[in-house]
Amino acid sequence: MQTQTTSSMPVLEIRKMTQRFGGLVAVSNFSVTLGRNQLTGLIGPNGAGKTTVFNLISGFYQPSEGEIFINGTPTAGLKPHKVTSLGVARTFQNIRLWNQMSVLDNIRVAQHGSLDYGFFGAMFRTRSYVDCEAKIEKEARELLEIFELDKQADELPTNLAYGLQRKLEIVRALSEKPQLLLLDEPAAGLNSVDAQELIRLIHWIHETFDVTILLIEHHMDVVMELCSEIKVIDFGQTIAEGTPEQIRNHPAVITAYLGDDTI
Amino acid sequence: MLATTIQNIINALQWGSFYALIALGYTMVYGVLTLINFAHGDIFMVGAYIAFFVATFILSMLGLPGWIALALTIPLTMILTSAVGVSLERVAYRPLRRKGAHRLYVVITALMCGLILEHANLALLGASRKAFPALITEHVYTIGGVTFTNLKVAVIFTAILSFVILHWIVTKTKVGMAMRAISYDKFAVPLMGIPIDSIIVITFALGSGFAGLAGILFAMSYPVLEPYMGALIGWKAFIAAVVGGIGDIRGAFLGGFLLGAVEIMVVAFFPSTYRDLIAFTVLLVILSLKPTGLFGIAKTTKI
Amino acid sequence: MFRKYTVQLILVTLGGIITYLAYEELIGLYTLSVLMFMGVNIIMSTSLNLVNGNMGEFSCGHAGFMCVGAYVSSLLGVLLFSKDKIFGPPLLNPDLAIYFFPLVIIAGGIAAAFAGLLVALPSYKTRGDYLAIITIAANYIIISSIENLNVIGGSRGFMGMKKVINAMEDIIYLPWMVIWVFVFTVATVWALRRYTSSTFGKGVAAICQDEVAAEIMSVNTNKIKTITFMLSSGLAGIAGGLFAYIIGYVNPGSFNILKSTEALVMVYLGGMGSLSGAVLSAILFTVLLELLRPLQIIKWVVIPLLLIVLMQFRPEGIMGNRELSDIFPRLKRFYKFK
Known part of the structure; x- marks a missing residue:
């Protein structure tokens, strides 16, 4: 099923995707294009809609508007397992291993x-x-x-240390030989030593496995260190994108994270 | 035509009242414990038998007139049936819950309790059916071709009144608030200082009490008692509760009347042997279309 | 060398001994029928265990599928191989019954598997207690439909299967029912073990443990659910077919919720998700039922009471979710029963 990627075709392309839950707009007008072997970070405050983006990409939700392409194939109407066989694998914010x-x-x-x-x-x-x-x-x-x-x-996975469970989930995702790996807060709950090790691991995976990675993370240092490109969303809106340096000094990002000081 | 329709509606309301009253107990226990109390149908049967013994005792031993007997039978039966329900909880369910057994083991235990109630009854009282004494004289009224009895009307009104009382308890009182709180979050509730076990006992007492009430009404309407009378009607009431959206007492009430209506309609147009077949098929279709029932809230899966 | 065939050898010997004893009439008809019901119960409990134990659903209408299998294979057998007042003369030469009998049973199983779709299709959207209701409703719908089919006897039941057995015994005199119950029982356990130990079948456990993760990690959950429900109900249908031919008579009333409850009890007694537990508990349960037969009606007070007490002491069933080979790891060396 895996389509041969030509270097010109983006691994993931999202065009103007919007997701509504009732009256709530969880993701609004979200667009992104990930080329081959890119490592991109997706950051934003709690409830900004980051995980919703992942759920939309992996087919768990169908977007209200807009289109998603994996290697040029539209995913509209596909069940998650079909999307997975197009070359997408993901991890979960709360570890979801099969524990028995x-x-x-x-x-x-x-x-x-x-x-x-x-x-x-x-x-x-x-x-x-x-x-x-x-x-x-x-x-x-x-x-x-x-x-x-x-x-x-x-x-059994439950007998593994927390850090190892996180690692196992990444390995499980990698075992599907994805072209696009979605990591949902892989460093959540890790202490700084483990988080450092995780950064090295992700870095190493990115170099060794020839895979495009989209990473959601709360730890700013993790994202800044790993990603060449960062997208920031808040209340479903894309508020900034660019290199780590650009993001660090972006006024909208600072407002979103630290609040508006023009009271 | 109109008369037949009204007649059918009255019959459906009366028949649905039993389902609704039993379904209320199912749904309350489910709401609090997420436990399908499969013994509930048999508690209804026990209620009918308790009513039989109490009423016979009052009538023949004390020689009191029927209406006094009825006035005494109702509270006594409700209290005694509650006691049966609560003791099941204490003896069989609570120890399992304490041990953290899988939820379904508690369900199996409930099934076993139901079997015990049925067959212990059969073993103690024998297979012969018991005739329930007439407590009030039935008057038949006919208005414009519609026939109904004072008993039928009383059944319907009792069911509605019970619903109103239970609804008031669940939505307005502190106990009811605690019940709803437990169904939202079983772990946070004890931390708030709410005695979870007492709430569960109250839930069982209320549920079983109203099953006992349904038992009296049923015995008065169809005055033949047998040990298996609770099994089928119990299963059906449970299904009614689920169709309404289990855990929500409005759902149970509505589901009960809905099931009653479907069954009466089937009997009106088809041979009566088709009753179960068509009733269950309708329920299957409803559940396929609305998987969490009419009042049930779809649980959103969160990733 | 021979070690890995130990289980096969034991089974063949066991089957041979039982057949020999039955053939020489060294064990009575009563013991024989208990043994055969044991086989039927093993099929029932292991197949229900697939859905309730391995997949974590709560099916309480297993007897409904048994009913479908019982009726389809009875009707087919009588239609094909024996003279009947409803169907008239046999369609095939009764001498052929000896070859076609297993196919007749399997046909019942296939019909039951399709009846299983009644539960499998709603299971795409529904889980847990709501699905439990659907299984109960399915059980009632199946029984009620047959009760209303007066052509095949309705609630009075249907008989004539003994003639098919007689036709088989006329050709070669062997205790055919004993042999086929044994073969189908072994085949059921074998099929279930193969299914659940394959990567394909492990999708069932994945659905049980985390359905969302399963679907996203490439498991086609709807397909697995359909196959699992169909396999489970199909095997129940086979159990039903055998049951009908053992007794020689079927009626819809014997497949009511009480029968489903028996299957449930066996699964939970054995321990959810444990195949060897399901086999053991089926054997125990059958023996228990027979031992307590003299108690008559009190039997159904004593058995539930025993179970309740047992559950208070061992709330996870006899085996928990372990297999025999987990408890006695040395068995693994012999365990090539795949």
């Missing part, structure tokens, strides 16, 4: 989009079943080894 399943199984189940067999394959253990399961297991173990989680492969 081993770490390895968490990775395995995330390969549902690329299974070569169906119900009857599973029943009769066909050739494609055996090959596919072997491949999934091998790749999952390799990936866990790369991220130094292989020792915990048979543990």
Whole structure:
């Protein structure tokens, strides 16, 4: 299913997307274009609509207006699992691992989009079943080894330290071989040491896996350090975009975060 | 034509009253505990039997006239049935809840309690049906081709009155406020100093009490009692509660009357054996269209 | 070398012994029928466990699907292989019954699987207690429909299945019902184990644990739900078909909510999500029912009471959500039953 990306085609293109919940406009007129291998930050105060943008991209909501393209394919009307197989993977603000399943199984189940067999394959253990399961297991173990989680492969996620759970969620998303990785506050709840390590990890993933990353983060230092490009939204509106330096000194951003001092 | 319609409406209201009264108990317990109290239909049956014993005792032992017997039977039955409901809560549900058992284990326990009530009754009193004594003389009125009895009207008014009382309790009193608070957030409520167990006991007492009331009314309207009488009507009342939107007592009330209306309509136009089939199909369709019921609030999934 | 076939060997031996004992009439008809009901109950509890345990839904109308399977395979069997006052002469030579019997049972299962769509389709939008109601309604709808079909006996029931069994025994004298119940029971457990241990079937557990995450992490939740409900109800249909042929008579009243409750009890007694727990509890439950038979009506007071007491002491069921191989890890060496 994965379309071949030509270098000219953006991995993610959102055109004038608006999302309303009843009378509330959660996201208004949001546009963004992410080229290949970009690392972009999406910041804004609480309730600004950042996670809603992620939910819209991953197909959990359908936008009220506007269009989303993944590698040039419109996602309108697609169920989330279809969007995922277009090459989008995400993590969640509150960790959503499958907690009664081993770490390895968490990775395995995330390969549902690329299974070569169906119900009857599973029943009769066909050739494609055996090959596919072997491949999934091998790749999952390799990936866990790369991220130094292989020792915990048979543990339940709940037995992992909080930081490792965050890491596992990123690994699970990566295991789907996405072209676009959406990270929803990966540093939330981490102390500064762990957060520093996470920054290195994301940086390393970005360099190694050839993946476009869109990052929501509250820790300003994380965003400033990682991202080449930052978008700031508040009350669903895009209020600023640019490089970290530009954002740091942008008056609208300062107002949004620190409040208006022209009382 | 008009007369038949009105006649059917009256029948539907009366038949729906039983469902509504039982559904109220289901929905209150569900609202507070998110527990489907599957024993509730059998509590209704127990209520009818308690009414039978109380009424027979008062009539034959004390030799009091029917209307006094009725006036004594209603409160006594409601209190005794409440006691049955509350003891189920204390003996079977609460220990499980304390142990943090999975919610569905409590539901299974409720199912088991229902079975025990049914079969213990069968074992103790035998399979023979009991004839409920006539407490008031039924008068049949016919106005413009519409026939109704004083009993039917009394049933409908009692159901409406019960709803008004319960609605007042739930929305206006402190206890009701605590009930609603528990259904929103079970963990914050004890921190606010609300004795959660007492609230649960009150909920069970109210729910079972009104099931007992439904038992008396049912026994007076259809004066034949048997141990399984609560099973089917209980399941149906539960479904009525869900169609109305379980957890909301307005929903339970409306759902009960809706189910009554559907069943009466079916019987009016089809052979009566089609009653369950069509009634359940209608409910299935309603739930498919409106998955959380008429008054239910769709839970938004938050990511 | 042989070790990994241990389970298969044990099963074949067990099946052989039971068949031999039945053939030589060394065990009585009563014990035999208890054994067969045990098989039926194992199919019921393991298949319901797939939905209630593994997928975390609350289906309380499992007997409805059993009913569909029972009626379809009974009607098909009688229609094809025996003379009947409703259907007239058999469509096929009764001698063929011996070959087609398993297909007749499977046909009942397939019909029940499609009846399962009655629950599967609403489950796209509905979860939890609301879905529970839909399953109850489905159970009543199925029973009520059959009660109103007077052509096939309505609420009086339908019989004639004994003739099909006789037709089979006329060709080769073997205790056919015992053999087929055994085969289908083993096949059910085997199929469920294969399903839940595949990456495909692990989607079921993912839906149970976090449906939103499952859908977003590429699991086609609607498809998995449909397949799971259909598999579960299809297996219940097979149990129903066997049940009908064991008794030789079906009537809609025997598939009411009480029957569904029995299946529920077996699942929760065993521990939600534990396949070996479901098997064990089905065996225990069947034995318990038979042991308490002399109590007659009090049986249905004692059994629920026992269960309530059990739940107070072990609120997670016999096995919790573990399997036998988790409790005795050494079993894993023999555990090639996939």
